Amino acid sequence: MDNNQIYVNRIQRVRSAMKERGIEGLWLSKRENQGYVTGFPSSDVFVLLTEQENYLITDFRYIEAVKDACEPLFTVIMTDTGNSLWDVVKKIGVKSMGVEESVLTVSDLKQLQAALPHSTWKDASGLIEEIRIIKDETELAAMERAIALTDRCFSHMLTVLHSGMTEKQGALEIEMFLKSNGAQRLSFPTICVSGARTSLPHGEPSDKEMEPGDFVTMDFGCVVDGYCSDMTRTVAIGHVSEEQKEIYQIVRRAQEAVLQNLKAGIGWAEGDRFARDIIEEAGYGPYFGHGTGHGVGLEIHEAPTMSPRGRGTFREGMTVTVEPGIYLPKKFGVRIEDLAIVTSSGIINKVKSNKELIIL
Ligand SMILES: [Mn+2]
Structure with missing residues (x-):
C-alpha cells in the first residue's frame, strides 16, 4: 500500500x-x-x-x-x-x-x-x-522502531547508572541517548527517580544522588515517525532489602499475569483485574493507585484505558501498556512497564528488556 x-x-x-x-x-x-x-x-x-x-x-x-x-x-x-x-x-x-x-x-x-x-x-x-484505536501495520512498524530504541536506551543506562549520579543526570543521559540515536522527540518528560522518591509514581527528576540500597525507577519513551514508545524499569543500586525484593516480585508477578492473560475479547477493566488481584491478595491494594495500562500511538496516552474505570473491550490491533506498580510512601516504589499489541490469541509484548531484579 x-x-x-x-x-x-x-x-x-x-x-x-x-x-x-x-x-x-x-x-x-x-x-x-x-x-x-x-x-x-x-x-x-x-x-x-x-x-x-x-x-x-x-x-x-x-x-x-x-x-x-x-x-x-x-x-x-x-x-x-x-x-x-x-x-x-x-x-x-x-x-x-x-x-x-x-x-x-x-x-x-x-x-x-x-x-x-x-x-x-x-x-x-x-x-x-x-x-x-486500531493500529495498521505502518503504525505498528513505527511503534516497534520507537520501542526498539527505548530498549537499547535501557541497556545503555545499565552501563552508566552509578552511586553518586543525580536523578537529573540520569534523565539527561536517557534523553541524550534517545535523541542521539534517532528519536524525533521524547514521548513525555522523562522520569528518573531514586530511593524514597520512587514512591512518587510520576516524580520529577531532582538533584538527589543515587545511593547504595536505592531503587531507581526510569519511565521514558520517544517518538519515531510520529509514534510513541513508553517503558518503565526499576533497578537497584548496590544492594536491596528483603522488603524491596518482595515488593519487586509482587509487581513482577502482577505484570506477568496481564501479559499471560490479556487478549482480544477481554474487557478493559477486566484486564486491569489480572494485575490488581495479585497486588490486592498480597496486601498492597491501597498502594497501587493508578490504572494498569493505556493505549499508545500518535499520543502517549490514548484509548484503551486498562483501569477499573475502563469501559470497553480489547480488540485485535489495539496497543496497551502493562504497568502495575506498588508505591510505599517515604520508603520506595516499584513499577515495571511494557508495551504490547493485542491479538485474538494473546498479546505480543514488544519490549524486550530484562525484568529480573537488576542490582548494579
Ligand atoms: Mn505508560
Whole structure:
C-alpha cells in the first residue's frame, strides 16, 4: 500500500463516521488527529473535511511543505492578511459542523460560529480517536522502531547508572541517548527517580544522588515517525532489602499475569483485574493507585484505558501498556512497564528488556 493510499483509506473511514453522526463538515483542532488524516502534523495547520472535499488551511510558513506532502489529496489554501482562516471557512460554508469540544478553544469556537452563523454544531470529540484505536501495520512498524530504541536506551543506562549520579543526570543521559540515536522527540518528560522518591509514581527528576540500597525507577519513551514508545524499569543500586525484593516480585508477578492473560475479547477493566488481584491478595491494594495500562500511538496516552474505570473491550490491533506498580510512601516504589499489541490469541509484548531484579 503506497503512502497516499493510507490517507485515502483513513479519510474514507472518517467520512463514514461523519455520516453516522450526521455531520457534514468536520473541523479538526487536535494535532494528532490532523496528522492522522494528512500525514503532516503541525500546530499551525487547520483541517476541514466536508462531504466531498478535504481542505488544509495554513499560512506562508508551511505552504511549501504542506503542498509537497498533501496535494492533491487535500485542497491546500493559504491564509494571509487579506484572507483570514475565518474568511476561508466562511467561503467553504458548512451547514452542520462537528468540532472537537475537548480541545477546541472557546475563542476559536466563537470565531467559527461568527463565520458560519447559520450552521448547527455538534461535538465530534473522539470520532477520529475511535478509528485510531486500531493500529495498521505502518503504525505498528513505527511503534516497534520507537520501542526498539527505548530498549537499547535501557541497556545503555545499565552501563552508566552509578552511586553518586543525580536523578537529573540520569534523565539527561536517557534523553541524550534517545535523541542521539534517532528519536524525533521524547514521548513525555522523562522520569528518573531514586530511593524514597520512587514512591512518587510520576516524580520529577531532582538533584538527589543515587545511593547504595536505592531503587531507581526510569519511565521514558520517544517518538519515531510520529509514534510513541513508553517503558518503565526499576533497578537497584548496590544492594536491596528483603522488603524491596518482595515488593519487586509482587509487581513482577502482577505484570506477568496481564501479559499471560490479556487478549482480544477481554474487557478493559477486566484486564486491569489480572494485575490488581495479585497486588490486592498480597496486601498492597491501597498502594497501587493508578490504572494498569493505556493505549499508545500518535499520543502517549490514548484509548484503551486498562483501569477499573475502563469501559470497553480489547480488540485485535489495539496497543496497551502493562504497568502495575506498588508505591510505599517515604520508603520506595516499584513499577515495571511494557508495551504490547493485542491479538485474538494473546498479546505480543514488544519490549524486550530484562525484568529480573537488576542490582548494579
Ligand atoms: Mn505508560
